[in-house]
Amino acid sequence: MEVAKVIIDQNSHHTDRPFDYKIPGELREAVKVGSRVQVTFGKGHKKMEGYVLGVKDIEKPRYTIKNLQGVVQNVPPLSELQIDMILWMKKTYLCTYMEAISAVAPPKAYGNIKEKKDVYVRRKISSEKLESQLEKTPNNAKRQREILQYFLEEEELLLKSLPGIKSLYKNAVNALEKKGILEVIEKEKASKLLSMKSPSNPPRVPLTTEQKKALETMKEGFQQTQQNGVKGKTYLLHGVTGSGKTELYLGLIEKALEMGKTAIVLVPEISLTPQTMERFTARFGEAIALIHSSLTLKERYHEWEKIQQGKAKIVIGARSAIFANLENLGMIVVDEEHEYTYKSEQNPKYHAIEIAKYRSEKEGAQVILGSATPSVESYYRGEKGIYELISLDRRVTKHQLPQVEMVDMREELDVGNLSMISGSLKSQIEENLKNRGQTILFLNRRGFSTFLSCKKCGYVEKCQDCDITMTYHLPSDELICHYCGKKKKPITECPDCGSTTIKHFGYGTQKLEKNIENLFPQARILRMDVDTTTEKGAHEKVLNAFKNREADILIGTQMISKGLDFPGVTLVGIIAADSILNLPDFRASERTFQLLTQVAGRAGRGEDLGSVVLQTYKPEHYSIEEAIKQDYVGFYKREIGLREAFEYPPFTALYLVNLMGEDEDKVYNTAIKISKGIRYILKNEGHSDCLEECILGPNPSVITKINKNYRYRILLKNINIDKQLLKKVLKYVCINKRKQFVPDEVNLSIDFNPY
Ligand code: ADP
Ligand code: ZN
Ligand code: ZN
Numbered sequence: 001m002e003v004a005k006v007i008i009d010q011n012s013h014h015t016d017r018p019f020d021y022k023i024p025g026e027l028r029e030a031v032k033v034g035s036r037v038q039v040t041f042g043k044g045h046k047k048m049e050g051y052v053l054g055v056k057d058i059e060k061p062r063y064t065i066k067n068l069q070g071v072v073q074n075v076p077p078l079s080e081l082q083i084d085m086i087l088w089m090k091k092t093y094l095c096t097y098m099e100a101i102s103a104v105a106p107p108k109a110y111g112n113i114k115e116k117k118d119v120y121v122r123r124k125i126s127s128e129k130l131e132s133q134l135e136k137t138p139n140n141a142k143r144q145r146e147i148l149q150y151f152l153e154e155e156e157l158l159l160k161s162l163p164g165i166k167s168l169y170k171n172a173v174n175a176l177e178k179k180g181i182l183e184v185i186e187k188e189k190a191s192k193l194l195s196m197k198s199p200s201n202p203p204r205v206p207l208t209t210e211q212k213k214a215l216e217t218m219k220e221g222f223q224q225t226q227q228n229g230v231k232g233k234t235y236l237l238h239g240v241t242g243s244g245k246t247e248l249y250l251g252l253i254e255k256a257l258e259m260g261k262t263a264i265v266l267v268p269e270i271s272l273t274p275q276t277m278e279r280f281t282a283r284f285g286e287a288i289a290l291i292h293s294s295l296t297l298k299e300r301y302h303e304w305e306k307i308q309q310g311k312a313k314i315v316i317g318a319r320s321a322i323f324a325n326l327e328n329l330g331m332i333v334v335d336e337e338h339e340y341t342y343k344s345e346q347n348p349k350y351h352a353i354e355i356a357k358y359r360s361e362k363e364g365a366q367v368i369l370g371s372a373t374p375s376v377e378s379y380y381r382g383e384k385g386i387y388e389l390i391s392l393d394r395r396v397t398k399h400q401l402p403q404v405e406m407v408d409m410r411e412e413l414d415v416g417n418l419s420m421i422s423g424s425l426k427s428q429i430e431e432n433l434k435n436r437g438q439t440i441l442f443l444n445r446r447g448f449s450t451f452l453s454c455k456k457c458g459y460v461e462k463c464q465d466c467d468i469t470m471t472y473h474l475p476s477d478e479l480i481c482h483y484c485g486k487k488k489k490p491i492t493e494c495p496d497c498g499s500t501t502i503k504h505f506g507y508g509t510q511k512l513e514k515n516i517e518n519l520f521p522q523a524r525i526l527r528m529d530v531d532t533t534t535e536k537g538a539h540e541k542v543l544n545a546f547k548n549r550e551a552d553i554l555i556g557t558q559m560i561s562k563g564l565d566f567p568g569v570t571l572v573g574i575i576a577a578d579s580i581l582n583l584p585d586f587r588a589s590e591r592t593f594q595l596l597t598q599v600a601g602r603a604g605r606g607e608d609l610g611s612v613v614l615q616t617y618k619p620e621h622y623s624i625e626e627a628i629k630q631d632y633v634g635f636y637k638r639e640i641g642l643r644e645a646f647e648y649p650p651f652t653a654l655y656l657v658n659l660m661g662e663d664e665d666k667v668y669n670t671a672i673k674i675s676k677g678i679r680y681i682l683k684n685e686g687h688s689d690c691l692e693e694c695i696l697g698p699n700p701s702v703i704t705k706i707n708k709n710y711r712y713r714i715l716l717k718n719i720n721i722d723k724q725l726l727k728k729v730l731k732y733v734c735i736n737k738r739k740q741f742v743p744d745e746v747n748l749s750i751d752f753n754p755y
Contacts, residue, residue: 001061004031004068005054007097008041013738015041016096018053020061021068031055031068034077038069051101053083076308078105079325081362088358093348094735094750103348104323106304120185121173122156126510133181143172146708151182155529159184169708207251211244214390215251221388222252222366226259226330232360234367236337236382238632239392240401241372241601242565246276247396249333250283252368257287257313261330261365265316266352268339275565276335277316284314291317291324319344322355329365332356337369337378338594340755349751353378372601372632373594376587376643379636380650402572402603402610404628409576409617410457420512425573425613426519429553433523437570437608438546439553440560441516442599443509444579451582452479452490456499458617460582461491467646469582471702482584483715485699512575513555520553528556561598567606574599577616577624584702586648587755589623593635596627647693649753653723655716655730656754658701661746664710670746671698671712677733677741678716685729690720709747715754727752 005018021039023031031037033055041048049072078086082104089100123130134148147169150157159173176182207215214237221233239245253263267276269292281288289303289312306312307324315324319342322332334342334353342352353369360367369378369387382389395401407422417423420443432439451469453460461470463481470479472490479488493500509529516525528542539559546554549568554560574596581592596614604610616624626635644651657674661667675698679691687694694717701711718726733741734748742748 001058002028003056003058003061003065004037004052005056006037006039006050006068007053007101008039008048008050009098009101010048011096011098011102013096013735016098018097019050020065022065023055024067027068027071030071032077034079034083036072036075036077038072040066040069051078051105053086053097076106082323082325084362085323085355085358089348089350092354093350093752094731095348099347103320103344103350106308106325118187119159120156120187121159121182122185123151123154123181124183125181127152127155128511130181141172143169144176147172147176148181205247207247208244208394208396210392210394211248211396214239214392215248217388217390218248218252218366218368219255222255222331223259225364225366226261229364231362232330232364232366234357234360234369234387236374236378236387236389237368237370237392238374238379238382238389239370239372240395240630240632241598242395242397242401242605243372243392244396245335245370245392246279249335249368249370250279252331252333252366253284253314256331256366257284259330261328262313262326263315263331263333264321264324264326264329264356264365265314265333265335266321266342266356267316267318267335268341269318280314280316286311287313289315289317289324291315291321319352322352322359329359329363331368332360332365333368333370335370337371338373338375338590340591343753343755347749349749349754351753373597374632376590376636376639377650379632380640397605398607399604399609401630402600402612404600404612404614404630406619406624406628407613407615408619409615413456420515420575421519421573422613422615425615428571428611428613429516429520429523429573432571433520433552435570438549438551438566438568439571439573440566440569440599440602441512441553441555441573441575442557442560443512443555443575444558444595451584452502453582453617454494454497454499455501455503455617457494457497458578459494459496461488466586467642468586469584469588471584480700482699482702482713483586484696509555509557516553516555523553524551525553525555526551528554528559558595560602561595564602565605566602569603569605570608570610572600572603572610572612574612574614577614577627578618578621581618581621581623585755586643586646589621589639589642592621592623593627593632593639596624597630597632600627600630647717647719653718653726653752654754655726656751657714657716657730657734658749658751659698659712659714659742659746660709660749662708662710663745666743667710667712667746668698670742670748671714673741674698674733674748675714677737678714678729681729681732682721682726685725687721693717693719694721694726 002023004021004023006021007018008015031052033052035052037050037052039048039050040046086100086104089095090097130148130151134145137145137148173182173184177184218235225232237245249265256263289306291303307315307326310327315321315326334356337353344350356367359365378387381387405424407424409422412422429439451460452472461479462468463470463484463486465486466481466483468481468483470481470488472479477490479490491502494502509527513525513527526542526546545551547566577596580595581588600612603612614628618624622638623635659667659671675695678695682691695714697714698712701713704711716726716730730750734750
């Protein structure tokens, strides 16, 4: 008798195993491995759907087996490769089958797709005003306070993204709406599908010698692996901003297509790189399928259908496009490979590069990781020869990298300038306006207000054991290290200079815009941040307006740092270079260097030479020093030494166990039980000596509470202990013994290589 092993489409670890169903004779033809099927489940014979992961022939079952009810129409079955990947992901990321399937399988499409509207909550007042509102809100308005906290950092959130929002919270949202602080709005699901042009055969630029050499090397590598049928190579293409990397991607894809192969191109966020997209569509047109999160369901379905039917030879998209089930995959390009958007925030918490490498091994595809500022981990692999490292050191355009001028903002304070704009930046903007050059002003708001800093000398309190900025917690008025849990009273006097000007940082793009308006009333100003780009297509509108020189100054957040090519920009001003230096994250220095280099790279891409003014409170920090020189390798050399000294990746692996739930005691006790369980087993395995270093926590997470949910974390580091063993122990305690350790009200998730 033929039995199907079915994974039930229900995201619960209780049902996270294959269930047997008999394949009745009339369905034998229709049911395949990978099919989406209808079944009845449990004692109540509830109608459910699921996926067939395997079919086996058994003699006589020892128990009664239910019949499969049918096959779901219009859903293509999972391919063999996809099923392999699902099994591998489950093993690798310790997620459930359904979580892995949801990541890998294209979106389900049932009959008619109705477009639903999204409900958003957005704040109507500035975050500064909101902060004072929060202070005014009485403590007994607990839910209102919680919701307000949420909007300190965010302008707008999907209503349903506020986890566990219940009627009491809805009341709180309504109350805040009545007060004019928040508003609830419905929006059409935004579509940002770029118009698909047929290939226009734009004139090909002759490649520079440097480009040619790089392209030849990668093409040869491709040819060899394709002919010998071995696993594909991974290249790390490190090329300064404007060195013509995109031109090389185009060349490589062309080669892949010539050899009958297909290609995937990953970009951090499509809506942020419309110009890059245009270059691809101009060259390859209809052969491209575009996949990204702002497509409507209908559009997304259409694009996946194109892939499924083999009409698309190239898939371009954000993170999830790595799962595109193209046949004959030959080339995977990961542009701006250092971007953290490649890491999934949901289970399975994969990184797109990990999936790319898996596919490269399985399907023989070549991987190209491109960046002006590679992740430290990638560059390390390049140095070690695990990746083949290719460097482009020169810009293709007339001018080389712009000069960066550093302004020490502490000295501005000394001369009585308390504003966000230094004297030097002010005069350079003036000069640039006169010469009809365009200016970009960059301000990053992330990470402000969560740490304390001395305004006079820039001192920031760090944990001595972890070298991580301590995070300020308002409710308890404490500084906490989110790695090891160490606590401290906040400083009121700077230990370095004795000043008492200890401040929360708090800047905003709106405030900056006002500032600039006052200073330069004659200038035409555009602002690009979450506030100004919520409307459909607003993003492109702002970018196009600036490109067409309808404005002199563009003020923006990290949105403007990525891959934009404005030939008219001759001045870039970085308002606070150290803004993310103080995130409680061992990657904070790396991200600072990357962001500064990317932003600086927006200047001087056209006919005229560019310059950059970088304002900072921390000019002696190596990330800032090397960013001023725009010397990636210089930065890398200093960073890698610290990574080794403090035992961070790539020298150790980090595993993070997240626990979340409404009952803080339960969450905390679960965390304690789990960490004890891990310690106990490691002790038995003879590792009592390294427990202290290996298991950090449980500690409250950086955001200790999201809506009703308390969050705790346990961090594991493989110091003096085998990675595989640590992973095995983790699996045993968190997955195999889950019933014993984790009550249903507590949510547990595991992150290998957390970001
Ligand atoms: P990167 O991706 O390395 O920042 P791009 O590929 O975007 O660089 O190239 C920057 C600009 O230079 C683009 O406008 C591109 O069309 C142009 N370009 C690329 N290669 C050449 C070349 N060999 N000669 C002239 N212009 C080029
Ligand atoms: Zn100080
Ligand atoms: Zn610490």
